[in-house]
Amino acid sequence: MSRPVAVWWVKRDARLADNACLAEADRLGMDVLPLFCFEPSLLTADDTSDMHAHAQWQAVTGLRAALRKLNADIVIAHGEVVDKLAKLHTRVPFTHLFSHEEVGNDITYRRDRAVAEWCRERGVEYREFPQSSVKRGGVNRDRLQRWWQDRIAGVPPLPVPSVRQSDELRRLAGATAFPKLPAFAPCRQWQPVSEADAHATLADFLTRRGRWYRGGISSPNTAFTAGSRLSVHLAWGTITARHVWHAVARRIADLDPNDPHSQRWRLSLEAFVSRLHWRDHFTQRLESEPELEFRSVHPCYRDVPYENDERLHAAWREGRTGYPLVDAVMRCLAATGFVNFRMRAMAVSFACHVLHLDWRLIHPHLARVFRDYDPGIHLNQLQMQAGVVGWNAIRVYNPAKQLADWDSGCRFVKRWVPELKPQPAERIVSGDDLPGYPPPVVPFAERAKRMTDVLYAIRKSAAAKTATAAVYLKHGSRKKEQTVRPKRAKKPAPPPTPSLFDGWDTDGGAG
Numbered sequence: 144m145s146r147p148v149a150v151w152w153v154k155r156d157a158r159l160a161d162n163a164c165l166a167e168a169d170r171l172g173m174d175v176l177p178l179f180c181f182e183p184s185l186l187t188a189d190d191t192s193d194m195h196a197h198a199q200w201q202a203v204t205g206l207r208a209a210l211r212k213l214n215a216d217i218v219i220a221h222g223e224v225v226d227k228l229a230k231l232h233t234r235v236p237f238t239h240l241f242s243h244e245e246v247g248n249d250i251t252y253r254r255d256r257a258v259a260e261w262c263r264e265r266g267v268e269y270r271e272f273p274q275s276s277v278k279r280g281g282v283n284r285d286r287l288q289r290w291w292q293d294r295i296a297g298v299p300p301l302p303v304p305s306v307r308q309s310d311e312l313r314r315l316a317g318a319t320a321f322p323k324l325p326a327f328a329p330c331r332q333w334q335p336v337s338e339a340d341a342h343a344t345l346a347d348f349l350t351r352r353g354r355w356y357r358g359g360i361s362s363p364n365t366a367f368t369a370g371s372r373l374s375v376h377l378a379w380g381t382i383t384a385r386h387v388w389h390a391v392a393r394r395i396a397d398l399d400p401n402d403p404h405s406q407r408w409r410l411s412l413e414a415f416v417s418r419l420h421w422r423d424h425f426t427q428r429l430e431s432e433p434e435l436e437f438r439s440v441h442p443c444y445r446d447v448p449y450e451n452d453e454r455l456h457a458a459w460r461e462g463r464t465g466y467p468l469v470d471a472v473m474r475c476l477a478a479t480g481f482v483n484f485r486m487r488a489m490a491v492s493f494a495c496h497v498l499h500l501d502w503r504l505i506h507p508h509l510a511r512v513f514r515d516y517d518p519g520i521h522l523n524q525l526q527m528q529a530g531v532v533g534w535n536a537i538r539v540y541n542p543a544k545q546l547a548d549w550d551s552g553c554r555f556v557k558r559w560v561p562e563l564k565p566q567p568a569e570r571i572v573s574g575d576d577l578p579g580y581p582p583p584v585v586p587f588a589e590r591a592k593r594m595t596d597v598l599y600a601i602r603k604s605a606a607a608k609t610a611t612a613a614v615y616l617k618h619g620s621r622k623k624e625q626t627v628r629p630k631r632a633k634k635p636a637p638p639p640t641p642s643l644f645d646g647w648d649t650d651g652g653a654g
């Protein structure tokens with residue numbers, strides 16, 4: 144007699160390890176049929192790009208190969224999920240649908256509700272499993288640390304379970320193929336995304352590159368190798384934060400006290416772990432208040448008078464602002480899908496504080512050029528760097544200072560703004576006129592002052608002061624959430640040791 148079938152709806156979780164959907168099907172002794180849909184509504188969303196479709200295609204290609212080694216396969220579909228589920232249900236009367244919880248944008252939020260509704264109507268049991276410490280709905284943030292303990296630190300990652308699949312299901316799945324989308328054309332400069340790549344990247348970080356993390360992640364010349372580079376994998380779910388956390392904890396426990404590098408390793412890995420906490424901290428905000436996609440977390444900053452000049456917006460997007468480091472960052476992002484945190488923060492700060500562009504206006508482009516686009520982190524970081532959160536310091540990154548501090552030799556700038564190659568680095572850093580390169584589109588100091596005056600005036604208003612306490616209570620971080628506070632390094636780290644990411648490093652992308 145054939146076994147009951149559970150469909151595992153693959154979303155941002157194309158992995159076999161630490162997979163609660165597969166583990167549950169195994170526990171129940173069910174056949175499992177993985178299903179992945181390329182959804183037109185998502186592919187055409189303004190915060191989606193070819194980089195994202197390509198990442199998912201790669202991740203699912205890797206998953207299919209891994210499943211085939213287990214004598215199983217995945218159904219690949221092109222269409223809206225509810226339609227595809229309905230069609231599949233006529234062929235395979237599955238009784239259960241499993242997926243992992245996703246904290247996405249408004250489109251995925253509404254789609255998830257539609258899927259739940261379809262399951263209710265059809266009598267299919269739909270179960271969603273968490274894959275982070277983020278709790279569904281509005282929450283009391285005082286408990287955040289406990290959930291981290293309950294779901295991440297206190298529970299080991301799930302091993303790869305048995306995957307049962309009948310010959311009939313395997314044949315059905317094996318007959319499905321990827322739609323022919325131009326987005327799947329390979330681009331050498333995009334970081335590979337698959338479960339195997341995720342584990343290789345983690346191992347490489349923990350054995351070689353991680354030593355340079357602390358002090359190495361601020362400069363765009365070192366962050367491409369000193370950073371973990373796990374963001375694409377965490378964002379697309381080819382590895383879980385729990386998997387990473389436990390691997391790091393083991394590595395810290397195994398540090399040899401006689402090794403002169405142990406202390407550096409420890410500080411680096413502890414600083415890294417605090418970033419994993421931040422990830423869930425920000426994602427929880429979007430989960431608790433999905434409207435944050437469209438409005439600032441603080442009610443008094445929802446009508447900041449931005450100019451939204453399309454000419455300046457285009458100059459920023461295309462890396463033609465006349466500010467060398469801003470232009471290099473925007474061009475590097477468009478080509479590789481990656482820059483480090485500090486450069487992302489500077490790009491947003493410059494757009495909002497100096498070009499006077501609304502964070503909601505710049506959001507779709509930035510999302511499209513981040514290979515690791517993760518709405519929970521992204522939307523909240525945008526608001527934070529735009530200074531509209533209400534309690535964080537209003538921080539204006541001066542691109543000239545950032546250049547002097549983090550790329551004084553102009554290696555990064557010259558790589559991405561080749562018209563500056565003939566210029567001596569000192570001249571670029573000094574801010575002199577640069578032949579063959581446009582002058583600044585707007586003056587930095589005067590424009591930054593105008594915007595910060597607006598933001599400080601809001602902050603000082605009685606209405607804002609009253610609202611801040613309530614918003615902070617709902618969304619602010621608690622001291623104990625941040626187990627380790629990273630300290631600012633005095634000097635940039637030396638170049639990292641050779642690793643998986645050789646050829647990716649100082650050029651800010653594939654060499």
Ligand SMILES: Cc1cc2nc3c(=O)[nH]c(=O)nc-3n(C[C@H](O)[C@H](O)[C@H](O)COP(=O)(O)OP(=O)(O)OC[C@H]3O[C@@H](n4cnc5c(N)ncnc54)[C@H](O)[C@@H]3O)c2cc1C
Pocket residue numbers: 360369370371372373374375377378415418419421422423425482483484485487488491513515516517518520521522524525528
């Ligand atoms: C405006 C802006 C938008 C951003 N958008 C995204 C995004 O869409 N997706 C994304 O993954 N990261 C985003 N970040 C956070 C950060 O820049 C990247 O996670 C980091 O640069 C990725 O490199 P890494 O994996 O080597 O990071 P590591 O420094 O090695 O950090 C490890 C992991 O921790 C998480 N993390 C790191 N920094 C932060 C942070 N400040 N806040 C929350 N989580 C963090 C990420 O999952 C990251 O992979 C954004 C930052 C800014 C300023």
